[in-house]
Amino acid sequence: MIKENIESVKNVIERIKGCDFEDSGVTLIAVTKQKPVTDIKEAIESGIENIGENKVQELVPKMDEIGDGVNYHMIGHLQSNKVKDIIGRVRLIHSVDRKSLVKEIEKRCKAENITQDVLIQVNVSKEDTKSGIYVEDLKEFLDYIDGFEHIKVKGLMTMAPHYENPEDTAWVFKKLKEIFEDIKSINYNNIKMEYLSMGMSHDYEVALENGSNMIRIGSYLFGDRIY
Numbered sequence: 001m002i003k004e005n006i007e008s009v010k011n012v013i014e015r016i017k018g019c020d021f022e023d024s025g026v027t028l029i030a031v032t033k034q035k036p037v038t039d040i041k042e043a044i045e046s047g048i049e050n051i052g053e054n055k056v057q058e059l060v061p062k063m064d065e066i067g068d069g070v071n072y073h074m075i076g077h078l079q080s081n082k083v084k085d086i087i088g089r090v091r092l093i094h095s096v097d098r099k100s101l102v103k104e105i106e107k108r109c110k111a112e113n114i115t116q117d118v119l120i121q122v123n124v125s126k127e128d129t130k131s132g133i134y135v136e137d138l139k140e141f142l143d144y145i146d147g148f149e150h151i152k153v154k155g156l157m158t159m160a161p162h163y164e165n166p167e168d169t170a171w172v173f174k175k176l177k178e179i180f181e182d183i184k185s186i187n188y189n190n191i192k193m194e195y196l197s198m199g200m201s202h203d204y205e206v207a208l209e210n211g212s213n214m215i216r217i218g219s220y221l222f223g224d225r226i227y
């Protein structure tokens, strides 16, 4: 089933973007939290090149077991004391949301003489259950993070509120796309807007229609998670 589900997401991407998946510029991240390594391997054999996890303690053993040849993404809330376990090993940290985390990433990367690509998580809808920088605080946060040489900001990430009707989410994606484009016109040293990470199983079509180029899909590919 995993293979068929991946194909079906790719078909949606192709329909919305009007071209082959390979030419669409869309990165499909398979979110494998709470799913076994056998599922991840099946996804990789079915063409998945990007894997997302939201907990360091789950991500690290999976990276150890699966190894190179695929990109890993840290998409969940990141505690500062766990930064050292993933820097240099993940393609992107999607969840940079506070200055203390920026400082820790910089410190650890500097010590290892590496740079880490990250996205800034933005809380567009201001739901208090979600993390992320508020839109009105983003400019100041970007100015701050631009001063750190070992962190490269590659774009923005958001989690939309859950609406029954996914179309109701459109305003969130539109808003972040607008901000993404605005930031592109500003000259920074270490910030370059390339990736707009938005859209999950429930709302990725609406996200793609509104400018997303990186989607994070879990339950649609692997089935529901049991909490």
Ligand SMILES: *Cc1c(COP(=O)(O)O)cnc(C)c1O
Pocket (backbone or CB within 6 Å): 031, 033, 054, 075, 076, 159, 200, 201, 202, 216, 217, 218, 219, 220
């Ligand atoms: C779990 C998770 C996803 C995927 O959610 P699904 O609804 O299963 O597609 C995407 N992004 C983040 C940050 C997540 O934690």
